[in-house]
Amino acid sequence: MTPEAALERVLHCFDRAYVTGHRARAVARALDVVRSTTPDELARRAEEGSLTGLAGIGDTTAEIIAEALRGEVPTYVVELERSTQVKVSAEAQPYRAALRGDLHVHSTWSDGSTSIRRMAETARDLGHEYLVITDHSARLTVAHGLDRDRLCAQLDEIAEVNAELAPFRVLSGIEVDIHPDGSLDLDDDLLARLDVVVASVHSKLALDAPAMTARMVEAVRSPHVDVLGHCTGRLLERRAPSRFDPEEVFAACAAHGTAVEINSRPERLDPPADLLAVALAQGCLVAISSDAHSTGQLEWQPLGCERAAELHVALDRIVNTWSADELLGWVAA
Numbered sequence: 500m501t502p503e504a505a506l507e508r509v510l511h512c513f514d515r516a517y518v519t520g521h522r523a524r525a526v527a528r529a530l531d532v533v534r535s536t537t538p539d540e541l542a543r544r545a546e547e548g549s550l551t552g553l554a555g556i557g558d559t560t561a562e563i564i565a566e567a568l569r570g571e572v573p574t575y576v577v578e579l580e581r582s583t584q585v586k587v588s589a590e591a592q593p594y595r596a597a598l599r600g601d602l603h604v605h606s607t608w609s610d611g612s613t614s615i616r617r618m619a620e621t622a623r624d625l626g627h628e629y630l631v632i633t634d635h636s637a638r639l640t641v642a643h644g645l646d647r648d649r650l651c652a653q654l655d656e657i658a659e660v661n662a663e664l665a666p667f668r669v670l671s672g673i674e675v676d677i678h679p680d681g682s683l684d685l686d687d688d689l690l691a692r693l694d695v696v697v698a699s700v701h702s703k704l705a706l707d708a709p710a711m712t713a714r715m716v717e718a719v720r721s722p723h724v725d726v727l728g729h730c731t732g733r734l735l736e737r738r739a740p741s742r743f744d745p746e747e748v749f750a751a752c753a754a755h756g757t758a759v760e761i762n763s764r765p766e767r768l769d770p771p772a773d774l775l776a777v778a779l780a781q782g783c784l785v786a787i788s789s790d791a792h793s794t795g796q797l798e799w800q801p802l803g804c805e806r807a808a809e810l811h812v813a814l815d816r817i818v819n820t821w822s823a824d825e826l827l828g829w830v831a832a
């Protein structure tokens with residue numbers, strides 16, 4: 500384990516345990532320092548015990564670097580591996596075991612912190628067979644959303660990563676913004692080129708219920724939309740769920756073959772259980788997605804599995820328990 504890999508692993512463990520704040524920032528800063536320091540200098544300083552002389556390296560990160568350079572797995576990493584495991588209940592475990600991919604993942608192309616390649620390698624190491632890269636569309640400027648040109652460039656990179664990581668598959672996709680009138684923030688020809696399209700509301704969340712219902716129904720009936728992302732837009736303890744007629748929206752999802760996402764992010768857990776029950780009663784398929792913005796967050800799917808387990812969702816109704824070929828057959832149908 501190189502010092503860089505050790506610090507990356509620390510960040511991964513922090514992310515999966517939702518540790519943010521100064522501890523995470525200190526490690527991210529140390530990682531930058533390691534990346535911009537020559538291996539010779541790191542080795543010399545580790546030998547002399549002067550790593551903390553580098554601005555941005557503290558006692559903890561110095562020890563991690565020194566242990567890694569000695570060829571050991573740093574004690575700090577060993578401890579974090581144990582203490583930050585994402586727990587899975589006995590009820591949710593069969594769901595997690597059945598998942599073969601993740602349909603909602605961000606990369607550095609929009610507001611994620613990690614490259615497509617590292618997200619894909621991490622998903623593979625978690626046991627997945629495929630991953631869909633769904634960065635934001637252009638309208639979400641705060642998230643550096645993708646316009647036509649950048650999306651086309653991303654498709655080239657996805658093809659390269661696919662060639663390197665086969666048989667693991669990176670599928671193309673987007674998290675396309677749903678405009679207030681229900682139209683989508685990407686041209687149809689591009690939507691048609693992508694493997695999987697997740698459509699989500701990110702703006703004007705306080706529309707009245709009839710307008711929000713019409714907006715969502717218009718979006719999910721698009722032949723290009725495969726998954727309705729985090730349908731209420733709620734953020735636990737921060738933002739109330741948006742209001743819409745769930746019977747009508749989920750009936751439209753079922754009629755048009757759009758799966759309803761169970762968003763696994765701890766601050767979202769969207770839809771809430773009562774709405775998920777409505778979606779299931781309407782006959783919807785579901786996708787259990789991480790909405791990861793970093794490698795550690797790819798480990799959040801068990802939280803969505805807990806929601807599915809509570810409502811006894813049949814495994815074959817969860818589209819990411821299907822193989823990549825079955826999934827692609829479904830989106831093309």
Ligand SMILES: [Zn+2]
Pocket residue numbers: 674699701728729
């Ligand atoms: Zn979103």
Ligand SMILES: [Zn+2]
Pocket residue numbers: 603605674790
């Ligand atoms: Zn997202």
